[in-house]
Every structure is written in structure tokens, then in C-alpha cells.
Amino acid sequence: xxxxxxxxxxxxxxxxxxxxxCNHSTISGTDYIHWYRQLPSQGPEYVIxxxxxxxxxxxxxxxxxxxxxxxxxxxxxxxxxxxxxxYCILRDYTGTASKLTFGTGTRLQVTL
Amino acid sequence: xxGVMQNPRHLVRRRGQEARLRCSPxxGHSHVYWYRQLPEEGLKFMVYLQKENIIDESGMPKExxxxxxxxxxxxxxxxxxxxxxxxxxxxxxxxxxYEQYFGPGTRLTVT
Numbered sequence: 001x002x003x004x005x006x007x008x009x010x011x012x013x014x015x016x017x018x019x020x021x022c023n024h025s026t027i028s029g030t031d032y033i034h035w036y037r038q039l040p041s042q043g044p045e046y047v048i049x050x051x052x053x054x055x056x057x058x059x060x061x062x063x064x065x066x067x068x069x070x071x072x073x074x075x076x077x078x079x080x081x082x083x084x085x086x087y088c089i090l091r092d093y094t095g096t097a098s099k100l101t102f103g104t105g106t107r108l109q110v111t112l
Numbered sequence: 113x114x115g116v117m118q119n120p121r122h123l124v125r126r127r128g129q130e131a132r133l134r135c136s137p138x139x140g141h142s143h144v145y146w147y148r149q150l151p152e153e154g155l156k157f158m159v160y161l162q163k164e165n166i167i168d169e170s171g172m173p174k175e176x177x178x179x180x181x182x183x184x185x186x187x188x189x190x191x192x193x194x195x196x197x198x199x200x201x202x203x204x205x206x207x208x209x210y211e212q213y214f215g216p217g218t219r220l221t222v223t
Contacts, residue, residue, distance in 0.1 A: 032210065043116075043203045043214030044155065093210070099145060099168060100205075100212060102155040 004088045009107040012078045020073040020106055022088030027068050032091050035062065035073050036100070037084040044087070044102075047073065051093070083110045114139070116206050116215035117186075124221045125194045133189040133218045137206030144187045145205045145212060146179060155203065161187060194222045 005023040012018040024033065035047040048055055048062045050071070055062040061074040075082055087105040091098060117136040125131050137144050146158040160168040161181035172179070176194075181187040191198055199222045205212040 034210075036212075038155075043205075043217050044212075046211040046213065049210060091210075099157040099160055099171070100147075100155075101157065102147075104154055 004090060004103055006086070006088055006103065006106045008104065009109065011109045011111065012075075014079060014110055014112055015077050018075040018078045018082070018108065018110075020075075020086050020088075020108065021070065022072070023070045024088070024090055025069045027090055028092070030092050032093050033062065033064060033068075033071050034089045034091055034100070035060070035086060036089065036102075037082075037086045038105075039081075039084045047086070049091075078108075078110045080110050080112075083108055116204060116213050118202075118204050118215035118218050120218060121216060122219050122221070124223060126223055127195055128193050131191040131194050131198070131220055133191075133202050133204075133220070135187040135189070135204030135206075135215060137187070137204075138213055141206035141208055141213075143207045143209075144181050145207070146187075146189050147203045147205065149201045149203065149217075151200065158189075191220075194220070196222050198222050 032049050032051050034049040036044045037047055038044045048057055048060050050062045063072045085105040085107050087102050089100050119134050142162055144161045147155045149155045157171040159172050159179045164183050176192045178190045201217045201219050203214050203217045205214045
């Protein structure tokens with residue numbers, strides 16, 4: 001799996017938007033960009049994924065750069081419940097389902 | 113629609129005993145993955161199974177660890193002769209194709 005680079009930690013105030021960056025300069029044409037998060041003492045949770053176009057769902061938005069070498073996960077209004085480690089992961093879509101390779105992720109702190 | 117179920121949630125074993133961790137995937141999901149998270153470390157892939165088949169076991173330790181996903185029943189991760197270094201959280205995930213849905217994990221403590 002191609003490598004991703006994320007900041008170790010970020011802070012946000014509650015009710016404000018949060019932009020979590022991810023660099024993946026070696027991404028291949030068949031890699032999807034996936035985001036998962038892990039809340040304290042819980043299993044990881046799927047957030048969103050995309051290939052080329054920006055994506056929105058009820059949890060977040062994913063903005064993908066035109067050259068696909070970077071992406072940004074956007075939480076529109078952070079809450080205390082969004083405090084978690086966020087992982088940006090690349091997965092090849094040409095085969096069948098495959099493993100997730102987790103990096104160190106970004107630890108998001110949300111304060112009042 | 114129930115999520116991924118794992119049991120037990122907490123398991124304590126003495127060194128040398130066997131640990132059996134169970135995972136029931138979401139209804140209709142035929143892909144099961146096991147991951148391990150050592151204390152203060154990241155999640156590491158262990159094994160990927162489909163019904164009755166091991167697809168990718170590249171992350172499994174060579175000895176003492178085995179996994180199965182029988183035609184009927186849950187997936188089982190088995191650790192024989194546990195050692196203190198096996199103490200970790202073990203997460204199971206299931207999927208249909210792209211997204212993986214994780215269970216709450218089994219926290220294994222070896223004393």
C-alpha cells in the first residue's frame with residue numbers, strides 16, 4: 001500500500017470546522033483514499049472514502065486535490081465526540097477487498 | 113441490523129494457556145479481518161478470511177496463532193500458549209467490499 005503522511009496531532013474548538021490533511025504523493029491510479037477514526041477504547045470506525053471527486057456524507061466531507069497527491073477530511077462542526085485518532089489510508093480497488101494498513105494517524109483534540 | 117460482535121470483551125489468561133477470540137460479522141458480510149493493537153501502538157493487520165478460506169495471513173505470527181472462519185458460526189482467532197507480549201486489544205472487522213466495519217474488540221491480558 002502506498003504511504004500516507006499526516007500531522008501527529010491537531011486541536012480544534014467545539015462547534016468550529018476542522019480540516020485534517022493527508023499527503024499521499026505516491027498514490028497510484030487505482031488507489032482509493034479511505035478515512036477511519038478510532039475513538040478512545042473503541043474499534044476503528046469508517047468515516048468516508050473517495051477516488052477522484054470530492055465526497056460528502058453525514059459524518060464528514062472529503063476534498064481530494066486535482067492531482068490526487070493530497071486530501072483533506074473536513075468535519076464541519078467539531079464536537080467533543082469527534083475527539084479521536086483519524087487515519088488516512090490508501091487501498092487498491094482493482095482486486096477484491098483487502099486489508100487496511102494503518103499509520104500513526106492524527107490525534108484530534110476538541111476543546112470547549 | 114446488528115454490528116460486528118466480538119466476545120469476550122475482556123479475557124484474562126495465565127501464561128501458557130490458550131485464548132479463543134470470537135467474531136460474528138455483520139449479516140451478509142463474507143469477509144473477515146483480524147487486527148491487533150498493542151498498548152500505545154497502532155493497529156496492525158493480522159489475517160483476512162472468507163468463508164472456509166484464509167486469503168491473506170501475512171500479518172500472523174508464525175507460531176501459536178491461528179484463525180478460521182467456518183461455513184457456519186463465528187470466526188475464531190486462537191492463540192496457543194499465550195505469553196505476556198500477547199496482551200493487546202484484538203479487533204475484528206467485516207466487509208462486503210470496500211468499507212470495513214469493526215467490532216468493539218477483545219482486550220486480552222496475560223498474567
